[in-house]
Amino acid sequence: MGKLKIAIQGVPGSFHHQVALANFGEETDILPFNTFELVAKSVSTGEADFAIMAIENSIAGAILPNYELIDRYELTIRDEFYLPIAHQLMALPGQKIEDIREVRSHPMAILQCKAFFAQYPEIQLKDDVDTAAIAQQIAAGNLTGVGAIASRIAAEIYSLEIIAKDIQTVKSNFTRFIILQKAQVTHDFTPNKASIKVTIQNIKGGLAKLLTLMSENGLDLSKIQSIPVIQKPWEYAFFMDTVFEDYDLFLQTMKEISERFGEVKIFGEYQSRK
Numbered sequence: 545m546g547k548l549k550i551a552i553q554g555v556p557g558s559f560h561h562q563v564a565l566a567n568f569g570e571e572t573d574i575l576p577f578n579t580f581e582l583v584a585k586s587v588s589t590g591e592a593d594f595a596i597m598a599i600e601n602s603i604a605g606a607i608l609p610n611y612e613l614i615d616r617y618e619l620t621i622r623d624e625f626y627l628p629i630a631h632q633l634m635a636l637p638g639q640k641i642e643d644i645r646e647v648r649s650h651p652m653a654i655l656q657c658k659a660f661f662a663q664y665p666e667i668q669l670k671d672d673v674d675t676a677a678i679a680q681q682i683a684a685g686n687l688t689g690v691g692a693i694a695s696r697i698a699a700e701i702y703s704l705e706i707i708a709k710d711i712q713t714v715k716s717n718f719t720r721f722i723i724l725q726k727a728q729v730t731h732d733f734t735p736n737k738a739s740i741k742v743t744i745q746n747i748k749g750g751l752a753k754l755l756t757l758m759s760e761n762g763l764d765l766s767k768i769q770s771i772p773v774i775q776k777p778w779e780y781a782f783f784m785d786t787v788f789e790d791y792d793l794f795l796q797t798m799k800e801i802s803e804r805f806g807e808v809k810i811f812g813e814y815q816s817r818k
C-alpha cells in the first residue's frame with residue numbers, strides 16, 4: 545500500500561502541517577494547497593485520502609466558509625484536533641521591529657494578533673495564503689522591511705529571526721482542526737460527539753423547541769453557528785456540534801428532529817478531543 549495522502553492548506557511549518565504530523569506521523573505524502581476550497585476538492589475527487597482543515601480559533605472565532613465547503617463537497621468529519629497556537633513575528637536576521645513596514649500572514653493569524661499590532665500603527669498588515677509561506681518568501685526573496693506572523697517551527701525551517709515572541713492577544717490560544725475524508729466513517733468506537741446541520745423550517749419558536757429537545761435528550765450543545773441558505777434569502781441553517789453519552793439516544797434524537805423540525809445532515813460522528 546502506498547503512503548497516505550494528506551491535503552493541507554499551507555507549506556511545511558504551517559499550523560496545518562503540524563496537525564498533519566501529529567495525527568498521521570511523518571510517513572505520509574503531504575499535498576499542500578493555497579486555499580481551503582482546493583483542500584476540500586482534493587478529498588472529494590480522491591486525490592487526497594484525508595484533509596486537515598482549521599474550523600475555529602479561540603480568539604478569532606469560526607472560519608465560516610469552511611462549514612459551507614464541508615457541506616458542498618459532501619465531506620465527512622472523522623476526528624478533531626485542538627492545537628495550541630503561539631504566533632511569532634519574524635524577519636530576516638538582523639532586522640529590528642523599527643525596520644518592518646509590512647507584515648503578511650494568514651488572515652486568521654492576523655486576527656489573533658490585532659492587539660499587538662495596535663501598538664505599531666505604521667506597520668501595514670496584509671492577508672496572504674498561509675503563515676509559513678510568507679516566512680519562506682521572505683527567506684527566498686531576501687525581503688527586508690517585511691515580517692511574517694508564523695510558528696516557531698517556521699522560523700527555524702526558513703532561518704528567520706524572531707523579533708517579537710508570542711504576540712497572540714492572549715497566551716492561551718487554540719485552533720480547532722477537523723480531519724476530513726470522503727466516505728462515511730466506519731468506527732470501531734462509540735462516538736460521543738457529532739457535527740450536524742439542521743435546516744429548520746420557519747416555525748414560531750422552532751429553534752428554542754429544537755434546543756430544548758436536544759437538552760432533554762442529553763445532547764450538550766458545544767457550538768452553534770447559523771449560515772445563510774443561499775437559495776432562500778434571509779433563511780438560515782444551523783451547524784451544531786453536540787457532545788453526548790448515549791449514542792443510541794443521539795441517533796433517535798436526530799430522527800425526531802428530522803421529523804419535527806426540518807432536514808438533518810450529519811457531517812461526522814467522532815470522539816471529543818477536548
Ligand SMILES: O=C(O)C(=O)C[C@]1(C(=O)O)C=C[C@@H](O)C=C1
Nearest residue numbers: 558559560598650652674675719
Ligand atoms: O497559516 C497557517 O499556518 C495555517 O495553518 C492556517 C491557520 C487557520 O486557518 O486558522 C491555522 C491556525 C491558526 O489559527 C492560523 C492560521
